[in-house]
Amino acid sequence: MNRPKRLLIANVAWARETAARNPSFFSNLAQGQSPHVLWIGCADSRVPTETITHCEPGDLFVHRNIANLFHPDDDNTGSVLEYAVRVLKVGHVIVCGHYGCGGVRASLMPPDPSLPRVNRRIAPLCSLARTHRAELDAHTDERARVDRLAELKVLDSGTKPTTP
Template identity: 40%
Template sequence: MCRTDINEYLENNRHWVADVLAKDKTYFDQLTSGQQPSALLLGCSDSRVSPSMVLGTNLGELFIHRNIANVVSHTDLNFLSVMQYAVESLGVKDIIVYGHYGCGGIRAAYENNNNGLIDNWLANIKDVIRHHQSELDAIADTDERLNKLVELNVLEQIANIKQTSVYKNALANGNKILLHAWVFDFSTGLVHDLKKKYNITPSIA
């Protein structure tokens, strides 16, 4: 895939605005009135997995936070603040952990080489590997093993969300928060729902 001249993005923006206004002259007026997103999505920073494009959403539909390998770290005040705002101020009732096959962060954690500063972040994923080492070792094909780790990592982050004060406070206040575990396959363009694959009840994922 060839690189794009940065200035082309500005030109693309102008074309996009013209197309939007041609269909709905009040579109931007509606955006300025505030946001009421349907869900909070935690995705990976990978440039190939743009949630809005893949899921076909409009502006204002998803409240999105992205980091390396879609990790929920209990020391990450950035994500925890985003989650608190989404749940307590925006009234979001659905939280999606959105991983993807072919994740570089997952591979780096599994290969366990010296990557510098990012190794501190990847330690979160290495914990997932340690918890599921025998299950992963039983998979002969490396790509299949890494795909399995992607799925296990998404499910682990769901479990981490359930341990946050934001989630616990929401439940204590009678607010039902549904957690969803999704994985994007950019070789097919499809998003897979892990709760269906693993027969997990919606209240868990």
């Protein structure tokens, strides 16, 4: 069975099981959303937000992209923040990075000419890596450099003023 078909079948099964477990689940969701958290995470398939946080539909307002990047001048991410804060009035904004991030690793390597959009997207991360070059170069292990830059990236996300 091809994967898209398998996903559709799994979705039908999930909906049936969810409705059987909680008959008012979907009618409650249809009333609207009031998540308390905006989660900005990486698009990496290994860090699915609701799965790793044990959350249910309606619990989180989620934006995911390569390397959980937030650019204040990016309308995609900015519109998510604007809506989350001004309309949904979330109480918390979480930028969640992860170790072993391929987007972070790419920012420490020469740009891949076959990925121009990715290169543009991670350019601020490359800049952050240059800013912290001495600290990153102190790690002889590549994995340790990638993981430290992932940490620095999350810390950097909370220090820049943003105006949604």
